[in-house]
């Protein structure tokens with residue numbers, strides 16, 4: 001304990017964190033997730049950047065109400081006129097980020113804010129450029145997936161691990177903390193869309209030699225609202241795999 | 249280096265070793281011919297095994313769903329008191 005007391009500046013983080021949350025029709029979820037972020041990061045300097053793509057359900061109205069409660073300097077609403085996709089939503093949010101570090105997370109509560117202190121701690125302890133949440137290790141896990149979804153997820157993972165040697169255990173998870181300059185660098189070298197985008201980000205970061213650390217997270221399938229990805233996911237995934245084999 | 253080149257390089261190295269074995273006939277000819285097939289079959293087995301084991305030990309977290317429900321109730325309670333519209337959904 002004495003050792004810790006002599007170095008308080010190391011245990012208390014002074015960095016600022018920008019949390020980018022892309023939303024599309026998440027009026028309830030964005031309110032819930034905001035409350036939980038403030039609850040779990042009470043002693044951290046952070047801002048939330050909501051990138052809403054013109055959700056017809058009034059997500060932006062809820063965000064404006066949240067701004068009144070928490071302050072417009074803590075919650076930034078940076079909307080776009082129409083649904084332009086996730087990859088560009090991150091880029092858009094990043095332009096407005098003023099933190100030293102950027103967290104990217106979903107609004108749908110599959111990414112629980114209670115893990116944020118762990119991400120930050122891991123980064124401060126290791127000095128990593130990226131801390132990524134992984135569901136597939138001890139302490140992590142998934143809830144609400146049927147056998148088919150588990151099977152595809154395992155198959156996809158084994159295939160990617162065997163072919164790409166990415167150096168991280170969860171390629172498609174997107175709950176991550178980046179040093180801001182690193183995110184800028186990595187995001188500018190990524191070109192894919194949707195589901196493959198998350199995979200491309202982490203594989204490119206790993207190839208560029210950035211220090212990546214993992215923390216276990218649990219993933220509970222969304223309770224409210226509906227998933228916006230989906231469709232021919234498997235075909236997209238395989239195409240993405242080939243693309244990454246050829247370009248990274 | 250592009251990753252595909254690494255993999256091709258690995259395959260090339262393996263083929264070279266294999267060709268070497270064919271030439272020098274350290275091992276009987278018939279066996280050497282079977283080696284690539286063994287390799288492919290064992291790769292396939294490895295993949296299936298990994299998927300199977302992965303499925304068996306797939307980490308699940310039912311208790312997290314209950315915890316999340318509690319968090320949601322707590323959040324809704326707070327937000328409602330602040331006058332934020334969380335009723336409909």
Ligand SMILES: Nc1nc2c(ncn2[C@@H]2O[C@H](COP(=O)(O)OP(=O)(O)O)[C@@H](O)[C@H]2O)c(=O)[nH]1
Nearest residue numbers: 022023024051053085086089106107227228229
């Ligand atoms: N701004 C923006 N957000 C999106 C878009 N598509 C999905 N999202 C958000 O991205 C997050 C993850 O999407 P989700 O549908 O849950 O994907 P899944 O978890 O892979 O099924 C959620 O917070 C969504 O609201 C989009 O086109 N634009």
Ligand SMILES: [Mg+2]
Nearest residue numbers: 106108110222
């Ligand atoms: Mg989701």
